[in-house]
Amino acid sequence: MSEPRDPQRPAVPAAAPAPPERRVTEIDKQRVPMAAKPYRLLALVKQDAVVRVQKEPDDTVMTWPHLLVIEFFAAAMISVFLLLMGVFANAPLEELANPNVTPEVAKAPWYFLGLQELLTYFHPTVAGALTPVLVLVGAALIPYVDRSPGNRPSERKTAVVLFSIFCILGLVMTFFAIFFRGPGYSPSLPWVSGLHFAL
Amino acid sequence: MSFFERVDQGIRRSAVWRSLFRQPYPRDERSRAMAVMNSVWLHIHPVRVRQHAVKFAYTFCLGGLSFFLFLVLTITGVYLMFFYVPSSNLAYTNILEIQSEVVFGLLTRNIHRWGAHLMVFFVFLHMMRVFYHGAYKPPREFNWVVGVILLFLTLMLSFSGYLLPWDQIAYWAITIGTNMAGFAPLVNTPTKLLLLGGIEVGQNTLLRFYVLHVVFLPLVAALFLAVHFWRIRKDGGISGPL
Numbered sequence: 001m002s003e004p005r006d007p008q009r010p011a012v013p014a015a016a017p018a019p020p021e022r023r024v025t026e027i028d029k030q031r032v033p034m035a036a037k038p039y040r041l042l043a044l045v046k047q048d049a050v051v052r053v054q055k056e057p058d059d060t061v062m063t064w065p066h067l068l069v070i071e072f073f074a075a076a077m078i079s080v081f082l083l084l085m086g087v088f089a090n091a092p093l094e095e096l097a098n099p100n101v102t103p104e105v106a107k108a109p110w111y112f113l114g115l116q117e118l119l120t121y122f123h124p125t126v127a128g129a130l131t132p133v134l135v136l137v138g139a140a141l142i143p144y145v146d147r148s149p150g151n152r153p154s155e156r157k158t159a160v161v162l163f164s165i166f167c168i169l170g171l172v173m174t175f176f177a178i179f180f181r182g183p184g185y186s187p188s189l190p191w192v193s194g195l196h197f198a199l
Numbered sequence: 200m201s202f203f204e205r206v207d208q209g210i211r212r213s214a215v216w217r218s219l220f221r222q223p224y225p226r227d228e229r230s231r232a233m234a235v236m237n238s239v240w241l242h243i244h245p246v247r248v249r250q251h252a253v254k255f256a257y258t259f260c261l262g263g264l265s266f267f268l269f270l271v272l273t274i275t276g277v278y279l280m281f282f283y284v285p286s287s288n289l290a291y292t293n294i295l296e297i298q299s300e301v302v303f304g305l306l307t308r309n310i311h312r313w314g315a316h317l318m319v320f321f322v323f324l325h326m327m328r329v330f331y332h333g334a335y336k337p338p339r340e341f342n343w344v345v346g347v348i349l350l351f352l353t354l355m356l357s358f359s360g361y362l363l364p365w366d367q368i369a370y371w372a373i374t375i376g377t378n379m380a381g382f383a384p385l386v387n388t389p390t391k392l393l394l395l396g397g398i399e400v401g402q403n404t405l406l407r408f409y410v411l412h413v414v415f416l417p418l419v420a421a422l423f424l425a426v427h428f429w430r431i432r433k434d435g436g437i438s439g440p441l
Contacts, residue, residue, distance in 0.1 A: 059249055059250045059251075060247040060248060060250065061247065061248060061250050061253060062231055062232070062247055063231075063235045063246055063247060064235050065231070066248070067252070067253045070255055074255075074267075075263075075267050078317075082271065082317070083310070086306045087309075089309065089313070091308050091313070093294060093298070093368075094366045095366060096365065096366060096367075097367055097370035099400070101367070103367055106371035106375050108379075109357065109361055109376065111357070112358070112375075119379070128379030128382035129387075136351055139326075139347045143337075143341075143343050150333070151438070151439070153331065198368045
């Protein structure tokens with residue numbers, strides 16, 4: 001359906017007569033054809049103030065090459081390390097799983113060994129279930145508990161000390177469970193009864 | 200011009216090459232900016248980063264390396280999947296075959312195993328680094344929470360993979376690990392039944408851990424990784440300097 005045409009106006013508007021010899025203004029000089037524009041709107045950036053009093057010193061460097069070089073070498077080093085590990089150290093593999101044969105000592109993977117160590121001191125519900133849940137939930141809540149604005153260690157001594165104590169405790173427990181627990185998960189010395197641990 | 204230089208030039212001028220790489224090797228600032236911005240692999244980075252962010256001793260690349268290990272584990276893991284059946288009758292034999300008959304099977308399994316331990320270790324270290332820099336402070340609070348979720352997923356990925364070789368280490372480590380879940384107050388029996396698919400580690404457990412290990416957990420982890428990286432950018436890059 002075509003639009004009803006206004007009978008008063010011609011179908012094709014007459015070409016507007018070109019303004020004869022218009023004076024070239026400053027705006028005309030800045031006008032650039034769209035095709036020649038080498039930029040587009042990519043993002044809106046909040047302006048700090050209407051009048052920028054002082055331009056902050058630019059402390060940035062180009063991602064290419066400065067960041068990418070570091071990332072490349074870090075990835076390369078890890079790759080070489082993994083390759084060497086893979087060539088020279090075999091992943092452990094024991095006999096076929098057998099529910100009827102209990103091994104001398106059964107240890108959890110190393111990152112859960114701290115919890116297994118706790119099992120010998122506390123009630124299983126505390127050590128095995130409540131602790132891991134509390135640790136994870138507690139860790140997630142850290143930013144909402146610690147509301148101090150400072151970033152430097154000297155400005156947040158309590159947080160740093162508490163976190164360090166927690167890390168060291170975890171480390172000591174894991175270390176003890178790896179090296180000083182022998183048959184039947186009883187205390188043992190690694191240089192006497194050997195190492196009872198598999199990665 | 201030597202023969203190799205001419206071949207090199209010919210390749211670089213070919214339509215295929217120029218359709219693959221839309222610009223020549225970037226040598227000035229503008230083209231380097233374009234290279235980072237236009238590449239799907241590099242656009243995870245901003246074009247410019249703050250100076251302290253490229254100091255190795257600030258981040259030790261721990262987060263980036265954790266992600267790199269995630270990729271290595273995905274690739275080696277997919278290769279291992281071709282030769283592994285999650286059946287309590289076949290799994291152990293499959294591992295023996297992977298080690299003795301599959302091309303680079305032993306190496307791939309070794310790298311997968313050591314890479315997994317290393318990833319857990321690096322994620323722990325990354326978390327400590329972030330804490331000591333106070334990098335969880337506003338506006339980055341929620342990204343810390345995403346990080347804790349990623350730590351949990353990393354642990355679960357490693358733990359679920361631990362069972363797959365179906366040897367004595369695997370069987371008893373998982374028995375110990377899941378026994379802990381059995382001590383949960385109120386929900387102990389349902390949790391254990393859900394994890395094990397039975398009252399003790401068996402075929403159902405193997406299948407559950409396998410599906411979690413190769414499909415569910417990697418997908419969820421990839422999702423949270425995307426959120427983690429996106430938020431780093433939106434929060435103005437990494438925190439600091441101290």
